[in-house]
Amino acid sequence: MTVLLDLEGVAAYYGAIQALNGIDIQVMEGEIVTLIGANGAGKSTTLMTICGSPQARSGRIMYAGEDITNRPTHQIMRMGISQSPEGRRIFPRMTVLENLQMGAAFGDPAHFDADLEEVFSLFPRLKERIAQRGGTLSGGEQQMLAIGRALMSRPRLLLLDEPSLGIAPMLVRQIFAAIKEINAAKGVTILLVEQNAFHALRLAHRGYVLVNGAIQMSGTGSELLARPEIRAAYLEGGAV
Amino acid sequence: MEYFLQQLINGVTLGSIYGLIAIGYTMVYGIIGMINFAHGDIFMIGAFSGLIVIVGLGALGLGSAGGLIVVAIIGAMIVAAAYGWALERIAYRPLRGSFRLAALISAIGMSILLQNYVQLAQGARVKPLQPMIEGGFVLMQKGDFTVNLSYLQIIIVGTTIALMTGFSLLIAKTSIGRSQRACEQDMKMAALLGLDVNRTISLTFMMGAALAAVAGMMFLIYYGVIDFFIGFLVGIKAFTAAVLGGIGSLPGAMLGGLLIGLIETFWSGYFTVEYKDVAAFAILVLVLIFRPTGLLGRPEVEKV
Numbered sequence: 001m002t003v004l005l006d007l008e009g010v011a012a013y014y015g016a017i018q019a020l021n022g023i024d025i026q027v028m029e030g031e032i033v034t035l036i037g038a039n040g041a042g043k044s045t046t047l048m049t050i051c052g053s054p055q056a057r058s059g060r061i062m063y064a065g066e067d068i069t070n071r072p073t074h075q076i077m078r079m080g081i082s083q084s085p086e087g088r089r090i091f092p093r094m095t096v097l098e099n100l101q102m103g104a105a106f107g108d109p110a111h112f113d114a115d116l117e118e119v120f121s122l123f124p125r126l127k128e129r130i131a132q133r134g135g136t137l138s139g140g141e142q143q144m145l146a147i148g149r150a151l152m153s154r155p156r157l158l159l160l161d162e163p164s165l166g167i168a169p170m171l172v173r174q175i176f177a178a179i180k181e182i183n184a185a186k187g188v189t190i191l192l193v194e195q196n197a198f199h200a201l202r203l204a205h206r207g208y209v210l211v212n213g214a215i216q217m218s219g220t221g222s223e224l225l226a227r228p229e230i231r232a233a234y235l236e237g238g239a240v
Numbered sequence: 241m242e243y244f245l246q247q248l249i250n251g252v253t254l255g256s257i258y259g260l261i262a263i264g265y266t267m268v269y270g271i272i273g274m275i276n277f278a279h280g281d282i283f284m285i286g287a288f289s290g291l292i293v294i295v296g297l298g299a300l301g302l303g304s305a306g307g308l309i310v311v312a313i314i315g316a317m318i319v320a321a322a323y324g325w326a327l328e329r330i331a332y333r334p335l336r337g338s339f340r341l342a343a344l345i346s347a348i349g350m351s352i353l354l355q356n357y358v359q360l361a362q363g364a365r366v367k368p369l370q371p372m373i374e375g376g377f378v379l380m381q382k383g384d385f386t387v388n389l390s391y392l393q394i395i396i397v398g399t400t401i402a403l404m405t406g407f408s409l410l411i412a413k414t415s416i417g418r419s420q421r422a423c424e425q426d427m428k429m430a431a432l433l434g435l436d437v438n439r440t441i442s443l444t445f446m447m448g449a450a451l452a453a454v455a456g457m458m459f460l461i462y463y464g465v466i467d468f469f470i471g472f473l474v475g476i477k478a479f480t481a482a483v484l485g486g487i488g489s490l491p492g493a494m495l496g497g498l499l500i501g502l503i504e505t506f507w508s509g510y511f512t513v514e515y516k517d518v519a520a521f522a523i524l525v526l527v528l529i530f531r532p533t534g535l536l537g538r539p540e541v542e543k544v
């Protein structure tokens with residue numbers, strides 16, 4: 001297996017505040033890797049730092065054998081990395097179709113129709129709402145749209161930030177099933193950030209536990225699920 | 241009735257000019273949330289560039305009036321777009337993310353700079369231009385009073401309608417327009433989709449400047465005189481138009497331009513010409529007090 005994404009000692013700051021404290025993460029081609037941790041641990045910052053916003057202040061980020069540490073965000077995102085960010089960030093005054101077109105802005109236009117159909121077969125709900133404005137969708141629909149939009153560029157690496165947050169349990173199951181399918185059927189490598197550790201660890205091949213901007217533990221999904229300290233901190237009493 | 245009709249024709253013509261300039265204010269505000277107070281001076285630069293082309297080519301004895309005007313408009317749009325681009329690069333981009341007042345002060349500074357630069361380069365005296373398009377229709381006659389619709393007015397309003405239609409389609413239907421709307425709605429997300437946000441912002445400045453240059457050419461040919469200071473008053477009125485229509489809204493800028501042109505013309509026609517500028521500013525104050533989102537603007541609530 002080849003390493004697709006490699007973070008080595010990455011530190012990131014917001015102004016003077018340090019949010020990431022030299023973290024190491026490796027994602028192999030074809031894997032689902034999850035990053036779990038409490039609110040404020042630095043999970044979203046990790047995904048955003050991979051995308052160059054904020055830029056890492058020290059350490060190195062390698063993607064597909066290239067050093068992307070100091071590249072501007074738009075260049076990184078044209079290398080086959082996509083993100084469905086925290087809060088979904090759907091363009092509120094654009095239709096579902098326009099949001100998806102934005103996702104495909106730098107892809108080959110010849111792929112557009114086929115990719116659109118694939119997104120619709122993954123999330124049929126979006127097809128029904130194709131002309132509806134993004135801002136008027138429900139939270140679950142927005143999440144589907146955010147993932148669909150991220151897929152429209154045919155990513156090699158998909159970064160997902162808390163896709164289950166604030167969504168009805170039935171839709172959560174549907175979204176996790178879709179994530180599994182994106183990985184298994186399309187071969188897209190996935191780095192999944194979740195507070196819903198139980199679901200995430202069951203789905204992922206491997207996981208990392210982030211505490212206060214540092215990696216505290218890592219292992220396969222089942223290993224981490226079996227660790228008593230993980231159960232105590234992230235599972236018991238937590239949402240399932 | 242005749243008098244009213246004449247004022248209406250004049251008002252729509254003036255409103256076309258304001259509307260074209262107002263688009264630049266509203267687009268820049270939409271995308272980076274700042275008032276580009278030097279935009280009126282870009283309009284002035286456009287008028288001067290057009291005049292230089294007309295005088296220069298005219299002196300060489302080249303071209304018909306129509307051909308000269310077309311070449312001058314294209315030249316003015318290119319020059320103004322270059323100024324718009326440079327303005328953003330030099331005066332606004334370095335201050336992006338800084339406190340809001342910084343960009344505003346920089347804009348006012350650039351406005352003064354451009355005025356003084358043109359005053360130095362071109363002199364302070366007004367620059368006349370011979371009428372280039374004469375004649376028109378007499379729509380109505382009653383006693384000595386005739387209602388005229390000049391060819392020039394038809395061209396100005398027709399060009400404006402064509403430009404505004406084309407521009408609205410560009411924003412609504414093309415990928416360039418979609419990128420601009422994406423940046424306007426969520427710049428960070430636009431970058432996460434691979435969009436070069438800086439390029440989109442530059443493009444927005446250049447488009448607004450090119451439209452202002454067309455307005456500058458119209459102003460030049462319609463009134464026949466320009467000076468380095470025209471951008472100030474016309475700029476503030478176009479800004480008022482953008483606020484009246486709802487700053488950030490493209491149809492709002494067009495509607496606001498039309499309304500300000502009509503209000504100003506009817507005010508001078510029925511009340512007093514001396515206070516015609518007061519009308520526009522009174523409206524600016526009233527809108528800001530009673531309806532800061534303007535006629536077609538949307539309330540600033542859905543920002544995440």
Ligand SMILES: Nc1ncnc2c1ncn2[C@@H]1O[C@H](COP(=O)(O)OP(=O)(O)O)[C@@H](O)[C@H]1O
Nearest residue numbers: 014017019037038039040041042043044045046
């Ligand atoms: N834009 C920001 N400006 C300043 N501090 C921030 C910003 N975003 C996040 N932080 C801080 O960085 C730390 C990590 O945040 P985040 O990455 O969002 O955590 P998580 O996604 O794990 O909940 C937190 O202490 C948070 O307050």
Ligand SMILES: [Mg+2]
Nearest residue numbers: 043044045086
């Ligand atoms: Mg987060």
